[in-house]
Amino acid sequence: MNRRRTLFSVLVVLAIAFPYIVPDSTFWVTNGGTRTLWIGLVALSMAYLNRNLGLMSLGQLFFSGMTSYTIAILTIKHGVSYGISIPLGLIVGTLSGVIIGWIALKTEAVYFLMLSLALALGLYSLTLAGESVTGGHTGINSVAPPKIFGIDITARNTFYYLCLIINILIFAACLRLQNSNFGLALNGIRDNSARTTSLGYSNNKLRLAAFVWASFIASVGGVIGLFYYQAVSPDSVGLARSIDLLIVVVVGGASYLGGSYLGAAVIAVFESIIQDYTKYYVAAEGALFILILLIAPQGLMGIGEQMRKRRNKKLASAASTK
Amino acid sequence: MPLWERRAVSQFVFTLLNGVTLAGVFFLVASGLTLIFGLMRVINLAHGGYYLFAAYFSWTIMDKVHNWALGALISAIFMAVAGTIIYIILLRRFQYEELRVALITLGISLILQQLMLALFGGDAYQISVPTPLRGVVAIPGVEVNFPKFKLIFFLFAIVIGLGLWLLISKTKFGSIIRAGVDDTMMVSALGIDVQKVFTLVIALGCALVGFAGAVGGTYIAYGMGTDGDFLLFSLQVVIIGGLGSVGGAALGSLIVGVVGQLATGYAPTLSGAIVFILMILVLAFRPQGILGRKL
Secondary structure, eight states: OHHHHHHHHHHHHHHHHHHHHSSSHHHHIIIIIIHHHHHHHHHHHHHHHHHHHOOOOSOHHHHHHHHHHHHHIIIIIHOOOHHHHHHHHHHHHHHHHHHHHHHHTTSOHHHHHHHHHHHHHHHHHHHHHOHHHHOGGGOBOOOOOOEETTEETTSHHHHHHHHHHHHHHHHHHHHHHHHSHHHHHHHHHHHOHHHHHHTTOOHHHHHHHHHHHHHHHHHHHHHHHHHHHTOBOGGGGSHHHHHHHHHHHHHHOTTOTTHHHHHHHHHHHHHHHHTTTOSOHHHHHHHHHHHHHHHOTTTGGGHHHHHHHHHHHHHHHHHHHO | OOHHHHHHHHHHHHHHHHHHHHHHHHHHHHHHHHHHHHHHOOOOTTHHHHHHHHHHHHHHHHHHHOOHHHHHHHHHHHHHHHHHHHIIIIIGGGTTOHHHHHHHHHHHHHHHHHHHHHHHOSOOBOOOOOGGGOSEEEETTTTEEEEHHHHHHHHHHHHHHHHHHHHHHHSHHHHHHHHHHHOHHHHHHTTOOHHHHHHHHHHHHHHHHHHHHHHHHHHSOBOTTHHHHHHHHHHHHHHHHOTTOHHHHHHHHHHHHHHHHHHHHHOGGGHHHHHHHHHHHHHHHOTTOSSOOOO
16 A cells, blocks of 8 residues: 555656656647546546446546536537536536436446447437537537636646646545445445345445546546637547547556556557557557457556466466376 | 328328338348347447448449449358458457457457548448339329338348348247357257357348448448447447347337437437437336347
């Protein structure tokens, strides 16, 4: 535990120093740093669901998209101030998590995966069709950056640090929740729901609460994404982006919260390198994704544990043959 | 009947027929997906990609041989072979890890998407209607001239649907499939080579999507992004109808096709939302789908 805390602190210090130590900072702070934090956050909501509920979701962009669209429609189309539209957007995203969660949690495993994917794709076609409200294919562009005390928060370094603070807060909250009674109860439900029922836990309510928390995380990701691109369009919730996120989560390690950030960073570096060699870098990403699933299903974070298990198995079988 | 009323009726009938015949295309696509899932609990998220690839592929073949039926047949055979090879190389060893298989198929869909972009570019394609199927059929009583090929395609879907139903409920192979759905271990304990049955079902499912590519590619234009659209349609069909049952796929296709077309015809801005809400409602009250069995 102590080693983990040291590692966490070192990473935070590195993240704080990042804009000053990285070469070519105009490119890397935004395309490496802020993007990793944004994608990492939405990926975190997936990893949280996977770790605590044992559910793999492809629909977290649904909640991000609801939030982004709410803010963009209110502020850009109707001139509502950000002070009102951002909290409202977060509420819409999180509340849709209550409704969706109530329905989606009735399903399991592959069925849940399918349903969540259908959700995100449904929002995609919805935003495409509702042209008068959502701007159709082009979406809503030139989203003005919000200003706090006259400071543009989307300026390169300011935005990076803002995202960093938000991520640290939410990540810490996730860890806290995981080690609380709530988190332990969730583990119990995931591993043996019949037993937690007989112990008097109301499984459905606890699972729904966890689902809504994940929707909230994804909604915050929606706010960051909106200002990162200064635009929102159907593609922000489309199949390609959902799969991108899935790749990040799986490459990093779907049952490790930290895996989201590791995956996001690895993919960011991978993309920038591979783009120099081929324009079909998405296919390369798909190949990397399949490779990881074939050889290390627990992702990069899980490789250590996977090796340890394999060694133990070898030792055990060696001992039993003696 | 006054003129405006007659017009309204014929417009309604036309839209309805469009929906029903489109449902035939959806059924051809979704039946393969549901067949494979029913036996193996494996969901192929590259199914939309397979469909689009089959559409491009049959276009290419028909461009060479100038024969629609031959092109469709070659496409079905090709997809059966290709799908089986992908299954054997990438999926078979994990087939009891449903989620892993689903994720790997998503990876396949990504690679396929880029491959198709590289081979066929971003333009929209549509296979031309074979000459004997051109022209319209006058629907008696309602002043509707409906394209003949759409009706013939719907007939294809019915024949294939009946064929699948007969195969599954009346033949020995079908009874093995049905038994496999319930208890794979027991079937293999009875001395039946389950691996062979699995592989045959995969081949059959992929052949269906290969044929669907030719039919659907003639019915509606396709291009970049069609893979995602058809994955969504198929998911809606199987979620609403019930995953794993051919009857469910037929019912789901009819609902998605007809409701979708009526919505597009009468409330275009809401068309996406209506099918979507329908799906949510089905899930809320019957999570296994209308004709699905309890999970």
